[in-house]
Amino acid sequence: MQMTLKIRRFNPEKDAEPWWGEYQFEAEPTDRLLDALNHVKWYLDGTLTYRRSCAHGVCGSDAMLINGRNGLACKLLLKNLGSRITVEPMRGFRVIKDLLVDMEFFFDKYRAIKPYLITNSPEPDQERLQSPEDREKFDDTTKCILCGACTTACPSFWANPDYVGPAAIVNAHRFIFDSRDEGKEERLDIMNSTEGVWRCRTIFNCVEACPRGINVTRAIGEVKKALLFRKA
Amino acid sequence: MVHRYDALIIGAGGAGLMAALQLSSHGRVAAISKLYPTRSHTGAAQGGIGAALGNHEEDHWEWHMFDTVKGSDYLADQDAVEILCREAIETVYDLEHWGLPFSRTPEGKIAQRPFGGHTREFGKAPVRRSCYAADRTGHMILQTMYQQCLKNQVHFYDEYHVLDLLIEQGRCAGVVALCLATGELHTFHAKAVVFATGGCGRMFSVTSNAHALTGDGMGVVLRRGIPLEDMEFFQFHPTGIYKMGILLSEAARGEGSVLRNKNGERFMERYAPTLLDLAPRDMVSRAIYREIREGRGIGGKNYVHLDMTHLGREVLDMKLPDITDFVRTYLGIEPAKELIPVQPTAHYAMGGIPTDNDGRVVIDEKHTPLPGLYAAGETACVSVHGANRLGTNSLVDILVFGRRSGRHAARFIKENDLPPLSAKPEERSREIIARLLSSQGQERGADIRESLQNEMMDKASVFRDAGTLMAMREKLKEIRDRYANVKIEDRGAKYNTQLLEIFELGILIDLADVLVEGALARQESRGAHSREDFPKRDDANFLKHTLAYLGPRGIQLAYKPVTVTRFEPKERKY
Ligand SMILES: Cc1cc2nc3c(=O)[nH]c(=O)nc-3n(C[C@H](O)[C@H](O)[C@H](O)COP(=O)(O)OP(=O)(O)OC[C@H]3O[C@@H](n4cnc5c(N)ncnc54)[C@H](O)[C@@H]3O)c2cc1C
Ligand code: SF4
Ligand code: FES
Secondary structure (H helix, E strand, C coil), X not given: CEEEEXXXXXXXXXXXXXXXXXXXXXXXXXXEHHHHHHHHHHHHCCCCCCCCCCCCCCXXXXXXXXXXXXXXXXXXXXXXXXXXXXXECCCCCCEEECCEECCHHHHHHHHHCCCCCCCCCCCCCCCCCCCHHHHHCCCHHXXXXXCCCCHHHCHHHHHCCCCCHHHHHHXXXXXXXXXXXXXXXXXXXXXXXXXXXXXXXXCCHHHHHCCXXXXXXXXXXXXXXXXXXXXX | CEEEEEEEEECCCHHHHHHHHHHCCCCCEEEEECCCHHHCHHHHCCCCEECCCCCCCCCCHHHHHHHHHHHCCCCCCHHHXXXXXXHHHHHHHHHHHCCCCCCECCCCCECEEEEEEEEECCCCEEEEEEECCCCCHHHHHHHHHHHHHHHCCCEEEECEEEEEEEEECCEEEEEEEEECCCCCEXXXXXXXXXXXXXXXXXXXXXXXXXXXXXXXXXHHHHCCCCCEECCCCEEEEEEEECCCCCECCCHHHHCCCEEECCCCCCCHHHHCCCCHHHCCHHHHHHHHHHHHHHHHCHHHCCCEEEECHHHHHHHHHHHCXXXXXXXXXXXXXXXXXCCEEEEEEEEEECCEEEECCCCEEECCCCCCEEEEEEECHHHEECCCCCCCCCCCHHHHHHHHHHXXXXXXXXXXXXXXXXXXXXXXXXXXXXXXXXXXXXXXCCECHHHHHHHHHHHHHHHCCCCECHHHHHHHHHHHHHHHHHHHCECCCCCCXXXXXXXXXXXXXXXXXXXXXXXXXXXXXXXXXXXXXXXCCXXXXXXXXXXXXXXXXXXXXXXXXXEEECCCCCCCCCCXXX
């Protein structure tokens, strides 16, 4: 199919302002958007810059704003996006070059929720037991690949960049609901702070954005409930 | 800019993170990675990590060892395999203690599933040995290891691309890396360096490997006079999505999927009557190619079908959710109802940087270590996989030998001072970058890469012979000439990803040379190396490891013996 790809470009070494690049070429309808970006970079304009690695939706490198919605370029096929596609960097993070944004800010929020199992009791020689039912309670939130699509789709985050954001809450959930974790109280305190979970206004953009199909709003709701339950 | 550390870890996949975790409490340590750690390809691993826990049925590390040795077509070093299979068990328990969310049995233990080539009682029948977290085991390992490194305050240099290894007076002295954000070169001066830079599947056109898997670590040390071991053994996984190469884990067959040709026949019955679809990968990939050659590919094309239709939606959604999603997303097919087109996909480098059982890089036939230099994971060759790796054994390898190299390096940095550093450590990297940035060449890097990948697929993949390999040798000369004339459009400093893609291409060309020369010299068929002009394994002449050096006149080969302890080489049948 004949494609037109409109890409928001910005190279701070050269450009005073962002600008739109338009690229036309032949592509297969079953190609990924990432294949199309690669085509532009490899054959039309070698300066185009973005992150990518796995090319099948598991590493979280290439989240971007695609036709106005967040998604992974490697998980969307051209035939489902149409023959004119607009691509921009994710909103709310500093743009470094073209589609590549500063992720440090995002990882700081992740690190702030103590994203590791906290235990005090002695470890058994073999595995700790966990029932399939207990394992299921946090299954959804273990899938997060830290792509940033949810956080940068969130109006509450745009309004207040100090808000920890949905991705960090998803990862807090992953531990709060793990029967093996003994750091629940510390993490709930972080979630209860002014920049914590209460800033969520249940707008649902995050659920729509998540390329891993995580029910982000439900996870946030469960964390809120855990806090209310604790207070009661 | 010069940084000083006690130890450096290059690469933040499973192997690098494990080494970093071991070293973190023993000195000033930094992990350098060209990707954010959580983007590493360990996260793509699906099916599981092998360990004889025996959670469903009787199992023993000795059985695991036998399977690994036999799977390797007897080329693995058996002392190393023994370590692998014994330490696999404690490693999996450690992962669980660190929080890895394994799938569970009804009693709450770690769940296990069958996998290719893993058997009970020395080959009698498949055994459930692969410990898994749905079909996202690698993702969970990568996340868990990164989390532990954060907890233990490992210092990360994210998005730094290592270009060169520094060797001073016979000791490893550090590395030079390019900071992607600024384009500046940084010298990292250290007592010990662990390379954990992963594989090089991007040498081939159809691959399960990430764009970033360009074998940098192997190439960088090769260019500094260190040999690479057994690079002619490259694994093709039988079930990549047709044309795209995206992997559909062996876990699919572990859960009961079968391969079918155009007649709907379950053809593995003819090739491996006992293990059928769960025979080792080299055999299944060859069987698929034979079916295709004999006209039984689907619609006369280069693929066969993977049939998951009888598993039912529930099993697919519970146990294989990610690969089910890949099939739906990329093929628009419902795997519970339709057959999936698959073809062998370039998957795993059995070869790599030669090491001993403590991860020390050994640079010759006499196993002489290069003090301070370590390697672990897919970039290394211990060798535990020999001529063909069994599924689930790479995740074991990266963690067991990542840990051993970290532990040994921790001792090394206590006992040694910083080595001297030459006056201009960055000179060589600066030259490479300057040459590429000022190139007036006209050859597009993408065209050169495409030729390399297509030719390698055609001439040096599942089947090879002297004719195809000689032709590939000639092609590589042509490709090298074109590379000397490569075109650059981005001459900027910040995030110059074109520059780095071209650097990576240069590495891939070097590694292709090594693969082809090793494959030409090895006049036998063993594991993944299948020479049609020498169809039999030849233990009298080739029960030995290849060492390939990059000399002034190209690749030079040497050999070293295989360590055989418990299991004498036998004919390999399944
Ligand atoms: C799709 C897929 C599924 C798999 N499934 C399984 C499975 O079920 N079981 C199993 O046992 N094995 C499996 N494997 C194999 C296994 O996942 C890999 O072999 C293993 O994860 C490699 O880990 P690693 O730590 O060596 O390298 P990687 O995880 O690839 O990490 C490499 C690291 O090196 C860094 N790096 C590379 N070059 C440079 C440079 N120049 N400078 C700085 N940093 C650099 C990267 O940024 C990255 O952090 C699978 C492989 C694939 C592709
Ligand atoms: S929750 Fe989903 S969208 Fe958010 S960071 Fe994780 S994977 Fe990305
Ligand atoms: S490239 Fe890995 S998620 Fe898209």
